[in-house]
Amino acid sequence: MDEPPLHPRVETVAEDIETMETRGAATIADAAASALVTQAAESRAETPAAFRGEIRAAARTLLDTRPTAVSLPNALRYVLQRMDGESVAALRASVERAGSSFRDQLDRAQDDLxxxxxxxxxxxxxxxxxxxxxxxxxxxxxxxxxxxxxxxxxxxxxxxxxxxxxxxxxxxxxxxxxxxxxxxxxxxxxxxxxxxxxxxxxxxxxxxxxxxxxxxxxxxxxxxxxxxxxxxxxxxxxxxxxxxxxxxxxxxxxxxxxxxxxxxxxxxxxxxxxxxxxxxxxxxxxxxxxxxxxxxxxxxxxxxxxFGEGTREPWAEPTTREAERRPEDES
Ligand SMILES: O=C(COP(=O)(O)O)[C@H](O)[C@H](O)COP(=O)(O)O
Missing domain, CATH: 3.40.50.10470 (Translation initiation factor eif-2b; domain 2)
Structure with missing residues:
Protein backbone atom coordinates (compact mmCIF):
# COMPACT_ATOMS: atom_id res chain seq x y z
CA MET A 1 0.00 0.00 0.00
CA ASP A 2 1.28 3.51 -0.85
CA GLU A 3 2.31 5.75 2.02
CA PRO A 4 -0.11 8.67 2.47
CA PRO A 5 1.28 11.89 0.95
CA LEU A 6 2.97 14.20 3.45
CA HIS A 7 2.90 17.96 3.08
CA PRO A 8 6.45 19.33 2.56
CA ARG A 9 5.98 21.50 5.64
CA VAL A 10 5.61 18.37 7.79
CA GLU A 11 8.91 17.06 6.39
CA THR A 12 10.59 20.42 7.03
CA VAL A 13 9.29 20.71 10.59
CA ALA A 14 10.37 17.12 11.31
CA GLU A 15 13.82 17.81 9.93
CA ASP A 16 14.12 21.05 11.91
CA ILE A 17 13.24 19.21 15.12
CA GLU A 18 15.68 16.43 14.36
CA THR A 19 18.55 18.81 13.60
CA MET A 20 17.57 21.02 16.58
CA GLU A 21 16.90 24.04 14.41
CA THR A 22 13.64 23.86 16.35
CA ARG A 23 14.37 22.83 19.93
CA GLY A 24 13.11 23.01 23.50
CA ALA A 25 10.10 20.97 24.58
CA ALA A 26 7.40 23.65 24.30
CA THR A 27 8.67 24.97 20.96
CA ILE A 28 8.80 21.45 19.53
CA ALA A 29 5.20 20.82 20.62
CA ASP A 30 4.04 24.07 19.05
CA ALA A 31 5.81 23.34 15.76
CA ALA A 32 4.37 19.81 15.61
CA ALA A 33 0.80 21.03 16.20
CA SER A 34 1.22 23.67 13.54
CA ALA A 35 2.56 21.10 11.06
CA LEU A 36 -0.51 18.92 11.59
CA VAL A 37 -2.72 21.93 10.91
CA THR A 38 -0.90 22.57 7.62
CA GLN A 39 -1.23 18.92 6.66
CA ALA A 40 -4.97 19.14 7.34
CA ALA A 41 -5.51 22.51 5.67
CA GLU A 42 -3.75 21.54 2.47
CA SER A 43 -4.69 17.88 2.25
CA ARG A 44 -6.01 16.71 -1.10
CA ALA A 45 -7.51 13.56 0.42
CA GLU A 46 -10.82 12.64 -1.16
CA THR A 47 -12.17 10.33 1.50
CA PRO A 48 -12.33 10.57 5.29
CA ALA A 49 -10.22 7.40 5.56
CA ALA A 50 -7.52 8.87 3.32
CA PHE A 51 -7.56 12.10 5.32
CA ARG A 52 -7.21 10.29 8.64
CA GLY A 53 -4.38 8.22 7.14
CA GLU A 54 -2.52 11.37 6.13
CA ILE A 55 -2.82 12.99 9.55
CA ARG A 56 -1.67 9.82 11.30
CA ALA A 57 1.29 9.47 8.93
CA ALA A 58 2.24 13.10 9.56
CA ALA A 59 2.03 12.50 13.32
CA ARG A 60 4.30 9.44 13.06
CA THR A 61 6.88 11.36 11.03
CA LEU A 62 6.90 14.16 13.61
CA LEU A 63 7.07 11.73 16.52
CA ASP A 64 10.09 9.92 15.09
CA THR A 65 12.32 12.99 15.36
CA ARG A 66 13.46 13.20 19.00
CA PRO A 67 12.52 10.72 21.69
CA THR A 68 12.73 12.50 25.04
CA ALA A 69 10.49 15.60 25.13
CA VAL A 70 7.05 14.19 25.99
CA SER A 71 5.44 17.45 24.91
CA LEU A 72 5.77 16.10 21.36
CA PRO A 73 3.58 12.98 21.73
CA ASN A 74 1.31 14.94 24.08
CA ALA A 75 0.79 17.59 21.37
CA LEU A 76 0.15 15.01 18.65
CA ARG A 77 -2.24 13.11 20.89
CA TYR A 78 -4.14 16.28 21.74
CA VAL A 79 -4.81 17.01 18.08
CA LEU A 80 -5.44 13.44 16.92
CA GLN A 81 -7.87 12.65 19.69
CA ARG A 82 -9.96 15.60 18.57
CA MET A 83 -9.96 14.63 14.88
CA ASP A 84 -13.61 13.96 14.31
CA GLY A 85 -16.20 14.08 11.52
CA GLU A 86 -17.93 12.13 8.77
CA SER A 87 -16.57 14.16 5.86
CA VAL A 88 -13.14 15.44 4.82
CA ALA A 89 -14.33 19.01 5.43
CA ALA A 90 -15.47 18.21 8.97
CA LEU A 91 -12.27 16.29 9.74
CA ARG A 92 -10.18 19.15 8.38
CA ALA A 93 -12.05 21.67 10.51
CA SER A 94 -11.63 19.53 13.63
CA VAL A 95 -7.85 19.23 13.18
CA GLU A 96 -7.52 22.95 12.49
CA ARG A 97 -9.59 23.75 15.58
CA ALA A 98 -7.66 21.36 17.81
CA GLY A 99 -4.28 22.56 16.53
CA SER A 100 -5.07 26.17 17.12
CA SER A 101 -6.66 25.49 20.53
CA PHE A 102 -3.55 23.51 21.53
CA ARG A 103 -1.26 26.35 20.50
CA ASP A 104 -3.37 28.94 22.32
CA GLN A 105 -3.34 26.82 25.47
CA LEU A 106 0.41 26.46 25.21
CA ASP A 107 0.85 30.24 25.15
CA ARG A 108 -1.60 30.76 27.97
CA ALA A 109 -0.06 28.01 30.08
CA GLN A 110 3.38 29.53 29.76
CA ASP A 111 2.05 32.90 30.78
CA ASP A 112 0.18 31.51 33.81
CA LEU A 113 3.18 29.43 34.82
CA PHE A 307 -4.49 12.09 31.48
CA GLY A 308 -6.56 9.44 33.24
CA GLU A 309 -4.67 6.26 34.00
CA GLY A 310 -2.52 6.16 30.89
CA THR A 311 -2.34 6.75 27.18
CA ARG A 312 -1.88 5.00 23.91
CA GLU A 313 -0.16 5.93 20.69
CA PRO A 314 -1.00 9.50 19.66
CA TRP A 315 -2.74 8.24 16.53
CA ALA A 316 -4.99 5.74 18.29
CA GLU A 317 -8.74 6.27 18.18
CA PRO A 318 -9.97 8.00 21.39
CA THR A 319 -11.64 5.80 23.98
CA THR A 320 -15.16 6.71 25.06
CA ARG A 321 -13.72 8.18 28.27
CA GLU A 322 -11.24 10.34 26.37
CA ALA A 323 -13.95 11.43 23.96
CA GLU A 324 -16.13 12.45 26.88
CA ARG A 325 -13.32 14.49 28.42
CA ARG A 326 -12.83 16.59 25.28
CA PRO A 327 -15.28 19.47 25.63
CA GLU A 328 -14.13 20.54 29.10
CA ASP A 329 -10.46 20.29 28.03
CA GLU A 330 -11.05 22.91 25.37
CA SER A 331 -12.42 25.52 27.74
O1 LIG B 1 16.40 20.64 28.00
C1 LIG B 1 15.89 21.53 27.35
C2 LIG B 1 16.11 21.70 25.89
O2 LIG B 1 16.90 20.68 25.34
P1 LIG B 1 17.25 20.75 23.77
O3 LIG B 1 17.99 22.02 23.52
O4 LIG B 1 18.10 19.52 23.54
O5 LIG B 1 15.95 20.67 23.01
C3 LIG B 1 14.90 22.48 28.00
O6 LIG B 1 15.24 22.72 29.33
C4 LIG B 1 13.50 21.83 27.99
O7 LIG B 1 13.20 21.35 26.70
C5 LIG B 1 12.42 22.81 28.41
O8 LIG B 1 12.33 23.84 27.46
P2 LIG B 1 10.97 24.70 27.31
O9 LIG B 1 10.70 25.27 28.66
O10 LIG B 1 11.27 25.75 26.28
O11 LIG B 1 9.90 23.76 26.89
Whole structure:
Protein backbone atom coordinates (compact mmCIF):
# COMPACT_ATOMS: atom_id res chain seq x y z
CA MET A 1 0.00 0.00 0.00
CA ASP A 2 1.28 3.51 -0.85
CA GLU A 3 2.31 5.75 2.02
CA PRO A 4 -0.11 8.67 2.47
CA PRO A 5 1.28 11.89 0.95
CA LEU A 6 2.97 14.20 3.45
CA HIS A 7 2.90 17.96 3.08
CA PRO A 8 6.45 19.33 2.56
CA ARG A 9 5.98 21.50 5.64
CA VAL A 10 5.61 18.37 7.79
CA GLU A 11 8.91 17.06 6.39
CA THR A 12 10.59 20.42 7.03
CA VAL A 13 9.29 20.71 10.59
CA ALA A 14 10.37 17.12 11.31
CA GLU A 15 13.82 17.81 9.93
CA ASP A 16 14.12 21.05 11.91
CA ILE A 17 13.24 19.21 15.12
CA GLU A 18 15.68 16.43 14.36
CA THR A 19 18.55 18.81 13.60
CA MET A 20 17.57 21.02 16.58
CA GLU A 21 16.90 24.04 14.41
CA THR A 22 13.64 23.86 16.35
CA ARG A 23 14.37 22.83 19.93
CA GLY A 24 13.11 23.01 23.50
CA ALA A 25 10.10 20.97 24.58
CA ALA A 26 7.40 23.65 24.30
CA THR A 27 8.67 24.97 20.96
CA ILE A 28 8.80 21.45 19.53
CA ALA A 29 5.20 20.82 20.62
CA ASP A 30 4.04 24.07 19.05
CA ALA A 31 5.81 23.34 15.76
CA ALA A 32 4.37 19.81 15.61
CA ALA A 33 0.80 21.03 16.20
CA SER A 34 1.22 23.67 13.54
CA ALA A 35 2.56 21.10 11.06
CA LEU A 36 -0.51 18.92 11.59
CA VAL A 37 -2.72 21.93 10.91
CA THR A 38 -0.90 22.57 7.62
CA GLN A 39 -1.23 18.92 6.66
CA ALA A 40 -4.97 19.14 7.34
CA ALA A 41 -5.51 22.51 5.67
CA GLU A 42 -3.75 21.54 2.47
CA SER A 43 -4.69 17.88 2.25
CA ARG A 44 -6.01 16.71 -1.10
CA ALA A 45 -7.51 13.56 0.42
CA GLU A 46 -10.82 12.64 -1.16
CA THR A 47 -12.17 10.33 1.50
CA PRO A 48 -12.33 10.57 5.29
CA ALA A 49 -10.22 7.40 5.56
CA ALA A 50 -7.52 8.87 3.32
CA PHE A 51 -7.56 12.10 5.32
CA ARG A 52 -7.21 10.29 8.64
CA GLY A 53 -4.38 8.22 7.14
CA GLU A 54 -2.52 11.37 6.13
CA ILE A 55 -2.82 12.99 9.55
CA ARG A 56 -1.67 9.82 11.30
CA ALA A 57 1.29 9.47 8.93
CA ALA A 58 2.24 13.10 9.56
CA ALA A 59 2.03 12.50 13.32
CA ARG A 60 4.30 9.44 13.06
CA THR A 61 6.88 11.36 11.03
CA LEU A 62 6.90 14.16 13.61
CA LEU A 63 7.07 11.73 16.52
CA ASP A 64 10.09 9.92 15.09
CA THR A 65 12.32 12.99 15.36
CA ARG A 66 13.46 13.20 19.00
CA PRO A 67 12.52 10.72 21.69
CA THR A 68 12.73 12.50 25.04
CA ALA A 69 10.49 15.60 25.13
CA VAL A 70 7.05 14.19 25.99
CA SER A 71 5.44 17.45 24.91
CA LEU A 72 5.77 16.10 21.36
CA PRO A 73 3.58 12.98 21.73
CA ASN A 74 1.31 14.94 24.08
CA ALA A 75 0.79 17.59 21.37
CA LEU A 76 0.15 15.01 18.65
CA ARG A 77 -2.24 13.11 20.89
CA TYR A 78 -4.14 16.28 21.74
CA VAL A 79 -4.81 17.01 18.08
CA LEU A 80 -5.44 13.44 16.92
CA GLN A 81 -7.87 12.65 19.69
CA ARG A 82 -9.96 15.60 18.57
CA MET A 83 -9.96 14.63 14.88
CA ASP A 84 -13.61 13.96 14.31
CA GLY A 85 -16.20 14.08 11.52
CA GLU A 86 -17.93 12.13 8.77
CA SER A 87 -16.57 14.16 5.86
CA VAL A 88 -13.14 15.44 4.82
CA ALA A 89 -14.33 19.01 5.43
CA ALA A 90 -15.47 18.21 8.97
CA LEU A 91 -12.27 16.29 9.74
CA ARG A 92 -10.18 19.15 8.38
CA ALA A 93 -12.05 21.67 10.51
CA SER A 94 -11.63 19.53 13.63
CA VAL A 95 -7.85 19.23 13.18
CA GLU A 96 -7.52 22.95 12.49
CA ARG A 97 -9.59 23.75 15.58
CA ALA A 98 -7.66 21.36 17.81
CA GLY A 99 -4.28 22.56 16.53
CA SER A 100 -5.07 26.17 17.12
CA SER A 101 -6.66 25.49 20.53
CA PHE A 102 -3.55 23.51 21.53
CA ARG A 103 -1.26 26.35 20.50
CA ASP A 104 -3.37 28.94 22.32
CA GLN A 105 -3.34 26.82 25.47
CA LEU A 106 0.41 26.46 25.21
CA ASP A 107 0.85 30.24 25.15
CA ARG A 108 -1.60 30.76 27.97
CA ALA A 109 -0.06 28.01 30.08
CA GLN A 110 3.38 29.53 29.76
CA ASP A 111 2.05 32.90 30.78
CA ASP A 112 0.18 31.51 33.81
CA LEU A 113 3.18 29.43 34.82
CA UNK A 114 5.45 32.45 34.49
CA UNK A 115 3.23 34.39 36.88
CA UNK A 116 3.26 31.58 39.45
CA UNK A 117 7.02 31.00 39.13
CA UNK A 118 7.69 34.71 39.46
CA UNK A 119 5.99 34.69 42.87
CA UNK A 120 8.81 32.46 44.13
CA UNK A 121 11.41 35.04 43.11
CA UNK A 122 12.06 38.01 45.41
CA UNK A 123 13.35 41.44 44.57
CA UNK A 124 17.15 41.22 44.31
CA UNK A 125 17.31 37.43 43.76
CA UNK A 126 20.02 35.79 41.69
CA UNK A 127 19.03 32.75 39.66
CA UNK A 128 21.18 30.04 38.09
CA UNK A 129 19.90 28.58 34.82
CA UNK A 130 20.86 25.53 32.78
CA UNK A 131 20.23 25.09 29.04
CA UNK A 132 17.46 27.22 27.55
CA UNK A 133 13.89 26.79 28.69
CA UNK A 134 11.09 29.08 27.55
CA UNK A 135 9.11 28.08 30.67
CA UNK A 136 12.01 29.06 32.94
CA UNK A 137 12.58 32.35 31.09
CA UNK A 138 8.84 33.10 31.45
CA UNK A 139 9.22 33.01 35.27
CA UNK A 140 12.05 35.53 35.16
CA UNK A 141 10.20 37.68 32.63
CA UNK A 142 7.15 37.88 34.91
CA UNK A 143 9.32 38.68 37.93
CA UNK A 144 10.89 41.54 35.98
CA UNK A 145 7.41 42.74 34.96
CA UNK A 146 6.47 42.69 38.65
CA UNK A 147 9.25 45.23 39.11
CA UNK A 148 11.73 42.85 40.77
CA UNK A 149 15.44 43.20 40.15
CA UNK A 150 16.63 39.73 39.10
CA UNK A 151 20.13 38.76 38.02
CA UNK A 152 21.25 35.48 36.50
CA UNK A 153 24.17 33.11 36.42
CA UNK A 154 23.79 31.27 33.13
CA UNK A 155 25.46 27.93 32.56
CA UNK A 156 26.94 27.58 29.11
CA UNK A 157 25.48 24.06 28.67
CA UNK A 158 27.86 21.97 26.66
CA UNK A 159 27.92 20.59 24.09
CA UNK A 160 25.46 22.81 22.20
CA UNK A 161 25.69 25.92 24.36
CA UNK A 162 21.98 26.64 24.66
CA UNK A 163 23.01 28.85 27.59
CA UNK A 164 23.91 31.47 25.00
CA UNK A 165 20.24 31.65 23.97
CA UNK A 166 19.23 32.09 27.63
CA UNK A 167 21.88 34.76 28.12
CA UNK A 168 20.65 36.71 25.10
CA UNK A 169 16.98 36.49 26.06
CA UNK A 170 17.65 37.53 29.65
CA UNK A 171 19.77 40.43 28.47
CA UNK A 172 16.87 41.53 26.28
CA UNK A 173 14.72 41.56 29.43
CA UNK A 174 17.30 43.81 31.09
CA UNK A 175 18.53 41.05 33.44
CA UNK A 176 22.25 41.28 34.28
CA UNK A 177 23.82 37.98 33.17
CA UNK A 178 27.02 36.23 34.23
CA UNK A 179 27.92 33.39 31.86
CA UNK A 180 29.87 30.46 33.31
CA UNK A 181 31.19 27.15 31.99
CA UNK A 182 29.31 24.16 33.29
CA UNK A 183 32.06 22.99 35.59
CA UNK A 184 32.04 26.35 37.43
CA UNK A 185 28.46 25.82 38.60
CA UNK A 186 29.25 24.41 42.03
CA UNK A 187 31.59 27.28 42.78
CA UNK A 188 28.91 29.84 41.89
CA UNK A 189 26.05 28.14 43.72
CA UNK A 190 26.88 29.91 46.94
CA UNK A 191 26.08 33.22 45.24
CA UNK A 192 22.63 32.32 43.93
CA UNK A 193 19.17 32.13 45.54
CA UNK A 194 17.58 29.62 43.17
CA UNK A 195 18.39 27.11 40.51
CA UNK A 196 15.74 27.46 37.81
CA UNK A 197 15.45 24.92 35.00
CA UNK A 198 12.84 23.61 32.57
CA UNK A 199 11.87 20.02 31.80
CA UNK A 200 11.47 17.76 28.81
CA UNK A 201 9.48 15.24 30.77
CA UNK A 202 8.29 14.72 34.32
CA UNK A 203 7.71 11.17 35.47
CA UNK A 204 4.94 9.96 37.74
CA UNK A 205 7.32 9.73 40.71
CA UNK A 206 8.28 13.39 40.24
CA UNK A 207 11.64 12.72 38.55
CA UNK A 208 12.60 15.49 36.18
CA UNK A 209 14.08 14.74 32.77
CA UNK A 210 15.96 17.74 31.46
CA UNK A 211 19.16 18.73 29.67
CA UNK A 212 22.22 16.69 30.62
CA UNK A 213 23.87 18.25 33.64
CA UNK A 214 20.62 19.14 35.41
CA UNK A 215 20.88 16.26 37.88
CA UNK A 216 24.47 17.10 38.90
CA UNK A 217 23.47 20.72 39.32
CA UNK A 218 20.49 19.73 41.48
CA UNK A 219 22.61 17.48 43.70
CA UNK A 220 25.14 20.27 44.24
CA UNK A 221 22.36 22.78 44.87
CA UNK A 222 20.81 20.53 47.49
CA UNK A 223 24.17 20.17 49.20
CA UNK A 224 24.52 23.96 49.25
CA UNK A 225 20.94 24.49 50.37
CA UNK A 226 19.97 26.34 47.18
CA UNK A 227 16.36 25.60 46.18
CA UNK A 228 15.76 23.96 42.82
CA UNK A 229 12.71 25.09 40.93
CA UNK A 230 11.52 23.34 37.76
CA UNK A 231 9.30 25.37 35.42
CA UNK A 232 7.23 22.94 33.37
CA UNK A 233 3.82 23.26 31.78
CA UNK A 234 1.59 20.23 32.23
CA UNK A 235 2.32 19.05 28.66
CA UNK A 236 5.69 18.03 30.12
CA UNK A 237 3.96 15.44 32.32
CA UNK A 238 4.69 11.97 30.98
CA UNK A 239 1.49 9.94 31.34
CA UNK A 240 3.06 6.63 30.26
CA UNK A 241 5.28 6.66 33.33
CA UNK A 242 2.17 6.03 35.44
CA UNK A 243 2.12 2.52 34.00
CA UNK A 244 5.81 1.85 34.49
CA UNK A 245 7.27 3.07 31.20
CA UNK A 246 10.64 4.75 31.40
CA UNK A 247 11.63 7.89 29.53
CA UNK A 248 13.89 7.30 26.55
CA UNK A 249 17.05 9.39 26.85
CA UNK A 250 18.23 10.66 23.48
CA UNK A 251 21.84 9.86 22.56
CA UNK A 252 23.19 12.41 20.10
CA UNK A 253 26.04 12.34 17.65
CA UNK A 254 29.59 12.30 18.99
CA UNK A 255 30.56 15.10 16.62
CA UNK A 256 28.72 17.48 19.00
CA UNK A 257 31.33 16.59 21.64
CA UNK A 258 34.56 16.39 19.69
CA UNK A 259 35.66 17.45 16.21
CA UNK A 260 36.53 14.52 13.93
CA UNK A 261 40.15 15.70 13.52
CA UNK A 262 40.68 15.90 17.33
CA UNK A 263 39.21 12.51 17.70
CA UNK A 264 41.42 11.04 15.02
CA UNK A 265 44.44 12.46 16.82
CA UNK A 266 43.47 10.89 20.16
CA UNK A 267 43.00 7.43 18.70
CA UNK A 268 40.59 4.65 19.61
CA UNK A 269 38.09 5.96 22.19
CA UNK A 270 34.37 5.80 22.78
CA UNK A 271 32.46 9.08 22.92
CA UNK A 272 29.05 9.25 24.58
CA UNK A 273 26.66 12.14 24.16
CA UNK A 274 23.45 11.72 26.17
CA UNK A 275 21.27 14.80 25.69
CA UNK A 276 19.26 14.50 28.92
CA UNK A 277 19.44 13.12 32.43
CA UNK A 278 17.05 12.31 35.25
CA UNK A 279 16.93 14.31 38.47
CA UNK A 280 15.35 12.37 41.34
CA UNK A 281 12.43 14.09 43.09
CA UNK A 282 14.34 14.43 46.37
CA UNK A 283 16.59 17.02 44.70
CA UNK A 284 13.76 19.19 43.44
CA UNK A 285 11.95 21.69 45.65
CA UNK A 286 9.05 22.69 43.42
CA UNK A 287 7.59 21.96 40.03
CA UNK A 288 5.87 25.08 38.77
CA UNK A 289 3.07 24.48 36.27
CA UNK A 290 0.22 26.62 34.94
CA UNK A 291 -1.98 24.79 37.47
CA UNK A 292 0.10 25.88 40.45
CA UNK A 293 3.31 24.73 42.08
CA UNK A 294 3.72 21.20 43.38
CA UNK A 295 6.22 19.23 45.39
CA UNK A 296 7.52 16.65 42.87
CA UNK A 297 6.02 13.70 44.75
CA UNK A 298 2.49 15.03 44.32
CA UNK A 299 2.65 15.60 40.59
CA UNK A 300 1.16 12.17 39.93
CA UNK A 301 -2.23 13.41 41.18
CA UNK A 302 -2.21 16.14 38.57
CA UNK A 303 -1.11 13.63 35.96
CA UNK A 304 -4.06 11.35 36.72
CA UNK A 305 -6.46 14.27 36.62
CA UNK A 306 -5.20 15.39 33.21
CA PHE A 307 -4.49 12.09 31.48
CA GLY A 308 -6.56 9.44 33.24
CA GLU A 309 -4.67 6.26 34.00
CA GLY A 310 -2.52 6.16 30.89
CA THR A 311 -2.34 6.75 27.18
CA ARG A 312 -1.88 5.00 23.91
CA GLU A 313 -0.16 5.93 20.69
CA PRO A 314 -1.00 9.50 19.66
CA TRP A 315 -2.74 8.24 16.53
CA ALA A 316 -4.99 5.74 18.29
CA GLU A 317 -8.74 6.27 18.18
CA PRO A 318 -9.97 8.00 21.39
CA THR A 319 -11.64 5.80 23.98
CA THR A 320 -15.16 6.71 25.06
CA ARG A 321 -13.72 8.18 28.27
CA GLU A 322 -11.24 10.34 26.37
CA ALA A 323 -13.95 11.43 23.96
CA GLU A 324 -16.13 12.45 26.88
CA ARG A 325 -13.32 14.49 28.42
CA ARG A 326 -12.83 16.59 25.28
CA PRO A 327 -15.28 19.47 25.63
CA GLU A 328 -14.13 20.54 29.10
CA ASP A 329 -10.46 20.29 28.03
CA GLU A 330 -11.05 22.91 25.37
CA SER A 331 -12.42 25.52 27.74
O1 LIG B 1 16.40 20.64 28.00
C1 LIG B 1 15.89 21.53 27.35
C2 LIG B 1 16.11 21.70 25.89
O2 LIG B 1 16.90 20.68 25.34
P1 LIG B 1 17.25 20.75 23.77
O3 LIG B 1 17.99 22.02 23.52
O4 LIG B 1 18.10 19.52 23.54
O5 LIG B 1 15.95 20.67 23.01
C3 LIG B 1 14.90 22.48 28.00
O6 LIG B 1 15.24 22.72 29.33
C4 LIG B 1 13.50 21.83 27.99
O7 LIG B 1 13.20 21.35 26.70
C5 LIG B 1 12.42 22.81 28.41
O8 LIG B 1 12.33 23.84 27.46
P2 LIG B 1 10.97 24.70 27.31
O9 LIG B 1 10.70 25.27 28.66
O10 LIG B 1 11.27 25.75 26.28
O11 LIG B 1 9.90 23.76 26.89
Missing amino acids: GEIGANRLRDGDRVMTHCHSTDAVACIEHAVQQGKAISAVVKETRPRKQGHITARELRELGVPVTLIVDSAARRSLGDVDHVLVGADAIAADGSVVNKIGTSGLAVNARERGTPVMVAAQTIKLHPDTMTGHTVDIEMRDESEVIAPEDRAEIGEITVENPAFDVTPPRHVDAIVTERGQFPPESVVTLMREL
